[in-house]
Amino acid sequence: MADAELMVWIDQDLCTGDGICSEIAPDVFQERSDGVWVVKEIASHWGADLVFDGEQAPDGSRGVARVPAAVLGEVVEAAEECPGECIMIEPFDQATFDKRS
Numbered sequence: 001m002a003d004a005e006l007m008v009w010i011d012q013d014l015c016t017g018d019g020i021c022s023e024i025a026p027d028v029f030q031e032r033s034d035g036v037w038v039v040k041e042i043a044s045h046w047g048a049d050l051v052f053d054g055e056q057a058p059d060g061s062r063g064v065a066r067v068p069a070a071v072l073g074e075v076v077e078a079a080e081e082c083p084g085e086c087i088m089i090e091p092f093d094q095a096t097f098d099k100r101s
């Protein structure tokens, strides 16, 4: 399994639902059924699929997905382009990672 240097989460309260993030970085962002976007980890990067949608895994600030190195540039670009300014990128932190479940 790959190591992560960064983690990412979305503040769903600020998400405008335009979908720019998943157009830029489809491996990390996806739409939820209520029209806001969430982060995810997919099997091709992490060995298992996990969606931080508030059901399968926490959403908001506790729903912190690891950023695959291969798409790090895309995730940074998505955060820069996000009109809601609600894509939060943080350094990987083991304690935060352990609190996800």
Ligand code: SF4
Pocket (backbone or CB within 6 Å): 010, 014, 015, 016, 017, 018, 019, 020, 021, 022, 029, 036, 037, 078, 081, 082, 083, 084, 085, 086, 087
């Ligand atoms: S780019 Fe930002 S505001 Fe737009 S859907 Fe993604 S998280 Fe929400």
